Amino acid sequence: MTPSENQTEVYPRAPLIEAVFEARFPGEPKIECQRDQFFDAIRTEYPHVFVPSLHLGSFPALSPYHFRRSDGSAEVLVALNRFAFVSRKYVGYADFRTSSLDLFRKFQALFKIGPVNRTGFRFVNVIPFTREAGLIPIERFLNLSLQLPPGLESKPVNISLVFTTELDGGQLTTKLEAVQDETKTQEALVLDFDYAKVQDLTFDKVSEYLDESHAETKRFFESLITPGFREWMRGEGGE
């Protein structure tokens, strides 16, 4: 299967820990005044309310309230100028799309947002690894190498990299970083994608933006991973 054919495949060992779809728009004070009405519309599924903590210089109206599911698997972020759906139990794009758009529809029914400044689609992956001869075996997982002069061959002991790429419909920011847990037992690569659209957007077209953002991000992810890692995600290697 080629990367372009892989748009809908859900891997049993997918490293995805969080997917987010967000819209930002010019500030709408009604959202502050009628936040309770939106909460009423979703409280059966998202009963837990988390309020933003404030610190010097922060703007309370721009910091989102979080309405979270009881098991923490998903939440909705609502602020004066943005709305987002966060999933931490990703079982495939179809399910994510249905949940996102259902919430966006409920939000739009109440607040009737017009122009949108930005949409963002975020995919956060955590890929556990063990070192090989003290180095991060990045080539096992990703088709990514740094072109360095002879004598400085790419042998990464650590890595922290952020780059933003201009694509036809938006910009894709990719963050690749090695992390370790608090007990220094487990290391992992965080591979974090953020696909943003910023031009001529309206709230009524969020489903188009979501589909496009997902397709572009998934395409990039599929072209970035190695065939060996793809097999691993499919469950090759046993337990």
Place this chain on the structure above:
Amino acid sequence: MSATALDSYQIREERLSERPCPWRESRPRQIDTGEPTPIPEFLRRALRRSAPVPIWSVPAATGRKRVLKRPLAVHIYRDGDFVFAANEELVIIGHGTSPDEAVADFVGHVLHFAEEYSQLPHDRVTGDAVRLKALFADLFEE
């Protein structure tokens, strides 16, 4: 994990925080959508889940790497001062005081048992050993 690996995280943080005055980053390093990254609570949870880690090749005693036909899934976890690297299917657990030591111990056991089982004739194995002999025989590329 070697001392080099531990130091590399500290060195990286130091280098990332230093910038010659009066310059600053042209763009923030944080990713925008949703909440800032990494989301500490959920990242910690993901790392704590002890997802299996793939091991793709094992260094043989001769210094030559033996390539596995399929990556081995290894669970790495800590219990007190010790770190363990385990694969239930092969019934092998390696241990050490660091992840590197535990994985090296694990790999040593894999090579040892692969050699042992390859020398055992079929009529000398019984029970789970039959399954393990077949498993070890199919572990490495020639």
